[in-house]
Each structure stands twice: as C-alpha cells, then as structure tokens.
Amino acid sequence: MAEFVFVTKITDIVDGQILAFNIDETPIALARVDGKIVAFGDVCTHDDGPLAEGEIDGDCVVCPRHGARFNLVKGKATFPAAQPIPIYETRIIGEDVEVKLQA
Numbered sequence: 001m002a003e004f005v006f007v008t009k010i011t012d013i014v015d016g017q018i019l020a021f022n023i024d025e026t027p028i029a030l031a032r033v034d035g036k037i038v039a040f041g042d043v044c045t046h047d048d049g050p051l052a053e054g055e056i057d058g059d060c061v062v063c064p065r066h067g068a069r070f071n072l073v074k075g076k077a078t079f080p081a082a083q084p085i086p087i088y089e090t091r092i093i094g095e096d097v098e099v100k101l102q103a
C-alpha cells in the first residue's frame with residue numbers, strides 16, 4: 001500500500017507556478033489551484049511533454065508542446081492527448097506537503 005511521502009514545504013508553492021519533482025523515479029508536478037494543492041503526473045500522455053513547464057488555466061494544466069489540456073481533478077485529457085494523467089492524493093502536515101504516489 002502506498003504511503004504519503006514528503007515533497008516540499010507549502011510556502012514553496014506559489015499561485016500560478018508549477019513545480020516539478022522526481023519522487024522515487026516518478027515525475028510529479030505540484031501546483032496550487034483555487035487554494036488547493038494538486039499533484040499530477042509530469043508527463044503528457046500525447047508525446048511526453050513536460051507538464052510542469054505548461055500553464056494552469058482554470059482547473060486544467062495545458063501542455064507546453066501541443067496544447068493538450070488535462071483536468072486536475074480527474075486527469076481527463078483533451079486533444080491531441082487521449083489518455084488521462086495520474087492525479088495523486090495530497091495532504092498537508094504542518095507546512096509539509098505530502099503526496100501519495102499511487103494514483
């Protein structure tokens with residue numbers, strides 16, 4: 001069973017920015033969306049674009065390469081991507097942001 005692992009301090013996550021991490025060889029991205037910390041897979045399912053280099057637009061992340069959008073609640077993709085990205089459970093303990101790597 002997956003455990004929560006420490007990723008960063010909540011004070012390091014600024015509105016509008018996406019941070020990239022590699023946790024146990026899993027590339028994940030963290031962002032603050034509507035005040036909530038979200039963690040998602042940092043690899044676009046269209047052609048491996050780095051989503052942490054994209055932009056947050058509403059409740060989606062937009063891939064910087066060809067513009068696919070992924071919903072940050074369910075991971076659902078729009079064209080040209082077809083497959084969803086993993087969305088990871090997060091929790092805040094004090095100032096620590098922790099992520100459960102199993103999507």
Ligand code: FES
Pocket residue numbers: 044045046047048049063064065066067068080081
């Ligand atoms: S690599 Fe992300 S849309 Fe093509």
